[in-house]
Amino acid sequence: MDPRLGTRFVFLGPPGAGKGTQAALISQALGVPAIATGGIFRDAIARGTQIGKQIGQFVNSGMLVPDKLTNAIVAERLKQKDCKKGFILDGYPRSLTQAKALDTYLLKVRSPIDRVLYFKVEAPVVIERMGKRRVCSQCAATYNLVSQSPKTEGLCDKCGGALVTRSDDTPEAIRKRLTVYEQTTKPLLDDYGKKNILDVVNASASVEAVARQVQGLCLGTS
Numbered sequence: 001m002d003p004r005l006g007t008r009f010v011f012l013g014p015p016g017a018g019k020g021t022q023a024a025l026i027s028q029a030l031g032v033p034a035i036a037t038g039g040i041f042r043d044a045i046a047r048g049t050q051i052g053k054q055i056g057q058f059v060n061s062g063m064l065v066p067d068k069l070t071n072a073i074v075a076e077r078l079k080q081k082d083c084k085k086g087f088i089l090d091g092y093p094r095s096l097t098q099a100k101a102l103d104t105y106l107l108k109v110r111s112p113i114d115r116v117l118y119f120k121v122e123a124p125v126v127i128e129r130m131g132k133r134r135v136c137s138q139c140a141a142t143y144n145l146v147s148q149s150p151k152t153e154g155l156c157d158k159c160g161g162a163l164v165t166r167s168d169d170t171p172e173a174i175r176k177r178l179t180v181y182e183q184t185t186k187p188l189l190d191d192y193g194k195k196n197i198l199d200v201v202n203a204s205a206s207v208e209a210v211a212r213q214v215q216g217l218c219l220g221t222s
């Protein structure tokens, strides 16, 4: 019997909660892609595309990219073949408008969300984590100077690229992102709770301990 508890997941929680790290880990086990809207946006900015030019200011200042554009990008991504079996949405939806758009789209293709994992962690912990976060300028792999430090200081283990601080991991942008999360994203928890598809992950634990919780909730193992 297939032990999986679903193949269509939403990872929701404040910035710095570890959603991206965990999505990358579990996506292999599930055999479905991890789709991070933040990653898609950063890539567009780095490549200087038309969309990248439109959204740079929003992302760098910690504001949300407008819903209409975000919804269109996600819908396009979900149409791709590798999402047939399922997906993990990391950082989307982030507003009620986005949640509605996602529901409408998934209803149309008759593949509703299986579970929403809420990465619960208090603000002081995520502020500390974001301050210590470094990302590879080449392949976007994420490190933490304390809990997941690279083997060689300043260099990516995977590709040797230079590690940099994310442009929105500045104190000012972090404050803005946390406010946006509290005001615009956190209300989604109510909706998903009412639909009985919400699970809570203690995201203040170590990467390994959180991974075990995520495996339990996505694969039915612990």
Ligand code: AMP
Pocket: 015, 016, 037, 038, 039, 041, 058, 059, 060, 062, 063, 064, 065, 066, 070, 090, 091, 092, 093, 094, 098, 168, 177
């Ligand atoms: P993240 O990597 O998830 O922390 O996202 C980084 C930034 O990308 C956010 O602060 C927003 O500016 C933008 N972003 C990511 N996901 C969304 C979304 N679902 N809606 C709007 N903006 C987003």
